[in-house]
Each structure stands twice: as structure tokens, then as C-alpha cells.
Amino acid sequence: MTDDKGSQTPPRSVLVTGASTFxxxxxxxxxxxxxxxxxVVAVDSRVPTKNLMRRMGRADFLRLDIRRPAIAKAIASYDVDTVVHAAPSIMDSVEHSAAIKELNVVGTMQVCAACQRSPSVKRLVLRSSARVYGAGPSDPGFFSEGTPARKEPRRGYGRDLIDMEGYARGLSRRRQDIGVSILRFQSILGPRIRTRMSAYLSMPVVPTAFGYQPRLQFLHEEDALAALAHATLNPRPGTFNVAGDGIVTLSQSVHRAGHVKLPVPATLISPLVSVLQNGRLPGMRSEHTSYLSYGRVLDTTRMRSELGFEPRYTSMETLDDFIARGKNEPVVSADAWRSLEQRAVATATRLQ
Incomplete structure (x- = not known):
């Protein structure tokens, strides 16, 4: 790599945090x-599964805590030129806690500080999330990367993401020879990855906010991986929304899975989810229920024009693949839904 932030020189030595995650x-x-x-250097405080470790092939695995100064020693020892910070816990399949906040915020601070001190580092890729935008009734139809959140998250994962992105941008200002790419992923779905959204849509009876029809986008797990790999191999500094084409409503998502909507006041979604999941899915905070009430849609123009990335799956195709290859059992079959729709159309036609 050269010192030019826009350099297209491919990486030589790459360090990836969060090696035990999907x-x-x-x-x-x-x-x-x-x-x-x-x-390739894989870093995590937890040892990956045997299957995942086997897939890593020739990569060197280091068991260390990114919140400690040891991360700087690892970067120096392996003469790392590209750091991919995939460790932040933002998949939201577990309840946010002080320990998770420390991993996210302090861990990112240490990684950025280590990059700043290392003369070999020329590139940082940060995995972020569209949750930095929050969700509310005054949101625009599409969030572009420069659109400020109407209701900025004040706590939880959303707040962590804002702080993490701040550290990454601070690194870019202090070390102007380091190109920083921030990827804001939309809700990820897939047959192998577990997220709060995948667990929510897998419920046979899905509590939804009464009177609301949120517009959603999805990102396939394979496209999320491909986007990270693309940003690593094709340096492009900047912040990029990453999502599949198209928009899917929450009602469509539930119906295509063959599940049943249970419209309730928004304040009841969190306790009902916890009860219906027998405690396996943590109750949802206000930021989650806001998202399930108002939705969130991203403008992905920069993803294509500047990052040069094109997802393989649309939002609808992502949902359908998640349903087809996941462990979802429909409560109402597709044939039954079609029959109900045909009857409803026939009835409406007679009444006209």
C-alpha cells in the first residue's frame, strides 16, 4: 500500500477482530x-468453533482481548497494513449490557489507538450498522450517509455504534494516511447467522405495533460477508450504507414466513416477545420497538457508485432464502394464504 487514501493497492497483511463471530x-x-x-491474522478473546477454525486454513489465530494493549503488539508483530474491526457486538441477539458496551466502545478505542501508533497500518474497515440512524415518525423516506438521525439513539447498541464510528473518524483525522471505511449494514438475515430480527421473524405468533406498517430492508449474510471482503480488498475511504434492493413491509415478512401477526400497542411488544420466546429472546428496548413501528430504509447509491459493491440478493430474496433454508415452521401454509387472499379479492369484487 501507499500513503494515498485512495490507493487501490491490495492488502498484504490483514488482521481481523471478532474471529469467533459469524x-x-x-x-x-x-x-x-x-x-x-x-x-491473515484472526483475533478474538474466544476460541472459534472447530469447524470455523478449520475453515480459516493458513490464518494465524491469536487469543487476546482487544480492550487490552496486546492488540497493538499483535499489529506490530505481524506488520499489519489492514485492520478489519468486525468484533463489535451489534447483531443484537443478546441483551445489551455494561460488558458488551465495554467490548464495543473501549475495544474500538483500543483498536483505533493501536492503528494510530503503528506506522504499517494504512487501512481500517469498521463493521457498523444502520442503527446509528435510529427510528422515528419524522424519518426521511431514505437515509443517506449524511442524513442526521431525527432521533439519535441515546443508549444501547445504537449509542455504541455512534461512539465507535466517532473513534474511527478521529483516527482518520489524526492519521491522514490511513483510509477508513465504515460499512453500515442493514438488518442481516440468513440461514446460518442469528440476529434479533431473525429470532423475531421466526416466532410463530409475531407481536406487531397496532396501526403501523414499517418499511424494512434486509441484507443477506453472504452479501454482508462479501461487502466486508470487498472493502478489505478494494480500499475506498468513507461511510457506506449496505442493503439489498427493494423494500419489504413487516406484514409481508410475517405472512411470507407463514406466521401470524398479533397487533398490540407498541409498549407491549417487548414483554410479549419475551413471554412468547420463553425468555430465549431478550425483551426489546425502546429503540427496537421504534424500529418495528416506523421501520428504516437506506439510500445505497454510494454503495454502488463509490464503494463499487453490488449485493447478490434483494431484500425480498434475502427474506425468502432465510425462510426457505432456515428453521422456520409455518403456522399457515403458503397455499392457505393464497386461498385466503383469493377469497378476500372475490369478496371485495362482489361488494363493489
Whole structure:
């Protein structure tokens, strides 16, 4: 790599945090399979599963805590030029806690500080999320990367993301030779990855906010991995929304899964989700219920024009693949839904 932020020189030595997670681990596997990359270093405080470790091939695994100064030693020892920070806990499949906040915020601070001190580092890719925009009744039809949140998250995962992105931008200002790419992923779905949204849509009876029809987008797990790999191999500094084409309403999502909507006041969604999941899915905070009331849609123009990335799956195709290959059991079959729709149309026609 050169000192030019816009350099297209591919990485030589890559370090990936969060190697025990789905995105971090499988990204390591993809990069390790690329002969153009001399060295791939996988970092996590937890040991990946045997299957994931086997997929990582020639990558070196280091068991260390990114909140500690040891991350700087690892970067220096392996002469790392590209850091992919995939460790932040933002999949939201567990309740946010002080420990998770420390991992997200303090961990990102330490990673950015280590990059700043290392003369070899020329590139940082940060996995972020569209949750930085929040969700509310005054939201625009499409959030572009420069659109400020109408209701900025004040706590939880959303707040963590804002702080993490702040550290990454601070690194870019202090070390202007380091190109920083921030990828804001839309809600990820797939047959292998577990997120709060995937658990929510897998419920046979799905509590929804009465009187609201949120507009949603989805990002396939394979496209999320491909976007991270693309940003690693094709340096493009900046902030980028990443989502599949198209819009899917929450009602469509529930019906296509063959499940049943249970419209309730928004304040009751969280306790009902916890009860219906027998405690397996944590109750939802206000930021989650706002999202399920108002939805959130991203403008992905920069993803294509500047990042140069094109997802393989649309939002609807992502949903359908999640339903087809996941572990969802429909309460109402597709044939039954079609029959009900035909009867409803026939009845409406007679009444006209």
C-alpha cells in the first residue's frame, strides 16, 4: 500500500477482530483462501468453533482481548497494513449490557489507538450498522450517509455504534494516511447467522405495533460477508450504507414466513416477545420497538457508485432464502394464504 487514501493497492497483511463471530470468522476464511494476501491474522478473546477454525486454513489465530494493549503488539508483530474491526457486538441477539458496551466502545478505542501508533497500518474497515440512524415518525423516506438521525439513539447498541464510528473518524483525522471505511449494514438475515430480527421473524405468533406498517430492508449474510471482503480488498475511504434492493413491509415478512401477526400497542411488544420466546429472546428496548413501528430504509447509491459493491440478493430474496433454508415452521401454509387472499379479492369484487 501507499500513503494515498485512495490507493487501490491490495492488502498484504490483514488482521481481523471478532474471529469467533459469524462475520469475522468467515471473513478470515475468505481472506486466507486468497493467495494474493501474504498473511491473515484472526483475533478474538474466544476460541472459534472447530469447524470455523478449520475453515480459516493458513490464518494465524491469536487469543487476546482487544480492550487490552496486546492488540497493538499483535499489529506490530505481524506488520499489519489492514485492520478489519468486525468484533463489535451489534447483531443484537443478546441483551445489551455494561460488558458488551465495554467490548464495543473501549475495544474500538483500543483498536483505533493501536492503528494510530503503528506506522504499517494504512487501512481500517469498521463493521457498523444502520442503527446509528435510529427510528422515528419524522424519518426521511431514505437515509443517506449524511442524513442526521431525527432521533439519535441515546443508549444501547445504537449509542455504541455512534461512539465507535466517532473513534474511527478521529483516527482518520489524526492519521491522514490511513483510509477508513465504515460499512453500515442493514438488518442481516440468513440461514446460518442469528440476529434479533431473525429470532423475531421466526416466532410463530409475531407481536406487531397496532396501526403501523414499517418499511424494512434486509441484507443477506453472504452479501454482508462479501461487502466486508470487498472493502478489505478494494480500499475506498468513507461511510457506506449496505442493503439489498427493494423494500419489504413487516406484514409481508410475517405472512411470507407463514406466521401470524398479533397487533398490540407498541409498549407491549417487548414483554410479549419475551413471554412468547420463553425468555430465549431478550425483551426489546425502546429503540427496537421504534424500529418495528416506523421501520428504516437506506439510500445505497454510494454503495454502488463509490464503494463499487453490488449485493447478490434483494431484500425480498434475502427474506425468502432465510425462510426457505432456515428453521422456520409455518403456522399457515403458503397455499392457505393464497386461498385466503383469493377469497378476500372475490369478496371485495362482489361488494363493489
Amino acid at each position: 462475520l469475522g470468522g468467515y471473513l478470515v476464511a475468505r481472506l486466507a483462501a486468497d493467495p494474493a494476501i501474504e498473511r
